[in-house]
Amino acid sequence: xxxxMSLRERKKLATRLALSRAALRLAVxxxxxxxxxxxxxxxxxxxxxxxxxxFSSKEEAIVAELQQRVTDIADALRSRPADExxxxxxxxxxxxxxEPPRQEEHQIVAFMRLVKDNPALLAxxxxxxxxxxxxxxxxxxERTGTDARRDLYPGLxxxxxxxxxxxxxxxxxxxxxxxxxxxLIDDAFDQVSHGLPVP
Amino acid sequence: xxxxMSLRERKKLATRLALSRAALRLAVxxxxxxxxxxxxxxxxxxxxxxxxxxFSSKEEAIVAELQQRVTDIADALRSRPADExxxxxxxxxxxxxxEPPRQEEHQIVAFMRLVKDNPALLAxxxxxxxxxxxxxxxxxxERTGTDARRDLYPGLxxxxxxxxxxxxxxxxxxxxxxxxxxxLIDDAFDQVSHGLPVP
DNA sequence: GGAAAACTTGCCAGCTTGGCAAGATCTGCT
DNA sequence: AGCAGATCTTGCCAAGCTGGCAAGTTTTCC
Numbered sequence: 488x489x490x491x492m493s494l495r496e497r498k499k500l501a502t503r504l505a506l507s508r509a510a511l512r513l514a515v516x517x518x519x520x521x522x523x524x525x526x527x528x529x530x531x532x533x534x535x536x537x538x539x540x541x542f543s544s545k546e547e548a549i550v551a552e553l554q555q556r557v558t559d560i561a562d563a564l565r566s567r568p569a570d571e572x573x574x575x576x577x578x579x580x581x582x583x584x585x586e587p588p589r590q591e592e593h594q595i596v597a598f599m600r601l602v603k604d605n606p607a608l609l610a611x612x613x614x615x616x617x618x619x620x621x622x623x624x625x626x627x628x629e630r631t632g633t634d635a636r637r638d639l640y641p642g643l644x645x646x647x648x649x650x651x652x653x654x655x656x657x658x659x660x661x662x663x664x665x666x667x668x669x670x671l672i673d674d675a676f677d678q679v680s681h682g683l684p685v686p
Numbered sequence: 687x688x689x690x691m692s693l694r695e696r697k698k699l700a701t702r703l704a705l706s707r708a709a710l711r712l713a714v715x716x717x718x719x720x721x722x723x724x725x726x727x728x729x730x731x732x733x734x735x736x737x738x739x740x741f742s743s744k745e746e747a748i749v750a751e752l753q754q755r756v757t758d759i760a761d762a763l764r765s766r767p768a769d770e771x772x773x774x775x776x777x778x779x780x781x782x783x784x785e786p787p788r789q790e791e792h793q794i795v796a797f798m799r800l801v802k803d804n805p806a807l808l809a810x811x812x813x814x815x816x817x818x819x820x821x822x823x824x825x826x827x828e829r830t831g832t833d834a835r836r837d838l839y840p841g842l843x844x845x846x847x848x849x850x851x852x853x854x855x856x857x858x859x860x861x862x863x864x865x866x867x868x869x870l871i872d873d874a875f876d877q878v879s880h881g882l883p884v885p
Numbered sequence: 886g887g888a889a890a891a892c893t894t895g896c897c898a899g900c901t902t903g904g905c906a907a908g909a910t911c912t913g914c915t
Numbered sequence: 916a917g918c919a920g921a922t923c924t925t926g927c928c929a930a931g932c933t934g935g936c937a938a939g940t941t942t943t944c945c
Contacts, residue, residue: 495891495942502892524932534894539933573884606813613812614805631884636862639874640885642853647882650845654838663835675838682879683846685772685830686839694911694922701923723901733925738902 505531507551515597546611561622577648578676599660620649651675704730706750714796745810760821776847777875781868798859850874
């Protein structure tokens with residue numbers, strides 16, 4: 488994947504990722520309020536000015552890696568067999584791309600908590616899912632031969648898939664259930680595919 | 687509704703609404719980039735400093751009235767008969783609260799266009815729907831006797847309802863369909879309640 | 886190997902943010 | 916009615932943030 492990129496492009500991506508990870512780690516460790524661009528820049532070994540070249544706010548930096556993960560979902564979807572039912576593709580792809588290693592789990596939970604009680608970060612977080620939604624709409628329209636501008640179906644399916652993912656992620660990160668994230672996602676897709684019957 | 691409020695409270699609300707409407711109108715008329723807090727304040731007959739007491743950005747101001755409408759949905763839901771199936775309540779409420787008078791239609795369309803190609807405003811717009819989602823979750827859990835922290839159902843139903851609304855609104859405001867907003871919402875709820883079959 | 890393109894960095898002018906206190910307005914009580 | 920206290924509005928201004936610019940560095944491509 489990185490093989491076809493020039494040195495320059497790889498370096499940019501590396502800097503971007505380093506900044507994003509530093510931002511997330513520092514935010515989780517010391518809270519968002521006390522987090523400064525300077526501290527992030529220092530942790531990633533670049534100048535504060537360079538940080539501002541990459542991101543226009545600390546919130547944007549924090550969310551950048553998740554953003555990348557989410558666009559990975561769209562890529563994964565593209566490489567699914569063309570004759571697989573779209574619903575099944577979505578379910579499979581959403582479930583697998585964000586499989587968290589045990590090690591990272593508590594970090595994700597900490598991140599979600601951070602998001603939940605921080606308006607600016609929440610807004611940023613929501614735009615990530617909106618971007619996911621947009622990508623899904625196009626893919627779904629293409630795969631099912633529907634027109635996203637005249638038919639509710641692509642937008643609806645994309646929105647509902649994103650909702651399944653987001654709801655499962657929310658519940659999992661709350662930690663009140665001991666199910667895995669994958670199980671929760673499967674459960675969510677199941678409920679929706681049966682028309683959300685009252686339990 | 688305003689009868690039980692003191693003069694002071696009514697004035698605050700009036701100022702808030704005046705600011706929000708002025709912000710939206712000016713944004714639609716002249717674009718977001720050239721919109722300043724000063725202009726909004728002037729249009730609403732208050733000082734710029736007062737504007738900043740009410741809203742922390744022009745985006746927040748623009749979205750404030752929609753925010754109010756959306757919380758109206760939650761209120762409407764609360765006053766539905768307790769024995770009505772929750773799905774039916776949601777569908778009815780979402781459809782009726784945001785019934786746009788013919789007169790306002792083009793304004794809403796202009797607003798949605800503004801939102802679509804403006805990241806900061808989009809982020810703000812998304813938080814409105816997130817707030818709607820949160821309110822719905824609580825209401826649904828209460829009405830169906832489920833636990834929002836241990837059961838996916840409330841979060842999922844809330845997210846999916848919001849998705850139906852949002853998708854219908856998006857499509858309607860694109861103007862590529864000549865169906866009414868209500869029809870689109872009904873259509874969206876229908877499709878979801880049948881498990882989103884491929885058309 | 887060297888010219889051109891792209892990236893990083895420090896500097897700094899202009900804008901935004903939010904605290905403060907003085908004046909204006911509203912409330913509740915007598 | 917009228918007064919004391921609470922709340923809201925407003926101008927001022929200090930502190931912090933933003934983004935353009937140009938000099939220095941690294942990468943690319945021939």
